[in-house]
Amino acid sequence: MTADGGLISNPDNKASNGVVHVVDQVLYPLPFDTIANEVGMVDELYELSKVIEKAGFGKILSDDGPLTFFAPTDDAFQKLPSATLQNLLKNVTALEDVLSYHVVSGVYYKAGISNGEELRTLQTGTLECHVNRTSGSEPQVKINNAKIVGFAVPALNGAVHMIDTVLFPPK
Structure with a gap:
């Protein structure tokens, strides 16, 4: 719990x-804004904010929710080959698919995620949770191959977890 x-x-x-x-x-205290606006206030999510704007994805992240957004950090975008990012930025449909793959219905926090749990994404795929709990320390959680980094950012309509890798839906 x-x-x-x-x-x-x-x-x-x-x-x-x-x-x-x-x-x-x-x-x-309770957060002041939606996921879309909370993302824009986190320094490590600057590139993501630009990508969300380019895709017009802010409306989805402002919906009532509850939602959990696994948000790739600037470092995650830096790991992508430049051609991959450029191609995504040219194809709004593909960009929306990738962003939708990072969003699940419901609010999930690291402490409540179970090892092997599968979360259904808005993109109709699933994300697999990998949890390593060691006594006395915060659990290490991966979503597919992306590690959750930093603290969760609460929002009026859910939560944001920063991740170190951009996730791509299965082809």
């Missing part, structure tokens, strides 16, 4: 005025 992405390590502790659940991280 999680609360806003934090693993509930000790639930249901009775107190005189209610119940206390111990979580493994600091919880922050």
Whole structure:
């Protein structure tokens, strides 16, 4: 069980005025904006913001949700061969397919993802989750071959996880 992405390590502790659940991280107030706008405020997602704008994908990331967006970082885009990125930028349909493959319905946080779990994407494909949990440390989570890096970014309509690799739907 999680609360806003934090693993509930000790639930249901009775107190005189209610119940206390111990979580493994600091919880922050509700986010102020949608996934589309939250992505635009993260420095490491500058290239992604440009790609989203080029594809007109912001509307999907502003929908009610709930959604989880596995967002490739600038470093992830740098790993692509330049010809691949240039071809994507010339083909909006292919670009939309790639971006849709990074979005799943529902809100998922690292602490609540199970090893081997499959998440259905908006692109009608699936993403396979690989989780390595070691005692006392945060789980290492990969989505297909992309490692989740940094902290989750909560949004009004879901959550954003930065990943170190651009994912491509199966052909």
